[in-house]
Amino acid sequence: MATKKSATTEPHDDFKTMPTTMPTEELEAKPEPIPVAPAPAPAPAPTGYRDLSSDEARRVAKVKADFSDLIGYINALRDSVHDAEVQRMYSVAITNAETASMWAVRAITHRG
Numbered sequence: 001m002a003t004k005k006s007a008t009t010e011p012h013d014d015f016k017t018m019p020t021t022m023p024t025e026e027l028e029a030k031p032e033p034i035p036v037a038p039a040p041a042p043a044p045a046p047t048g049y050r051d052l053s054s055d056e057a058r059r060v061a062k063v064k065a066d067f068s069d070l071i072g073y074i075n076a077l078r079d080s081v082h083d084a085e086v087q088r089m090y091s092v093a094i095t096n097a098e099t100a101s102m103w104a105v106r107a108i109t110h111r112g
Contacts (some may be wrong), residue, residue, distance in 0.1 A: 051107060059108045067101035 052060065071094055078090030 033109055050109075050111065056108055060105050063101060063104045063108065067104075070102075071097050 026109050074090055074097065076096050078094070081087060081090075
């Protein structure tokens with residue numbers, strides 16, 4: 001029957017002979033930088049946006065302003081009550097007004 005060698009807790013001899021500090025010549029020697037040609041500027045990514053006509057811009061601004069006023073009013077109503085269920089109802093109304101605003105702007109600016 002073969003016996004297993006027990007592991008020793010002694011440090012290996014290799015560790016006893018390793019230097020504890022590096023020679024200063026190795027620390028001071030710095031490689032020369034490699035010159036690199038500048039990369040060409042990347043082409044701008046397409047955004048999917050287009051310039052709006054003055055009529056479209058006026059309509060978008062009106063929709064955003066009107067919905068902003070409405071959302072601000074509903075937010076003030078929400079802040080005036082202390083019933084959590086009623087506050088949640090106002091929050092749902094605000095979310096739906098924001099969604100309606102987004103769809104109205106999208107309809108105005110549609111490329112169709």
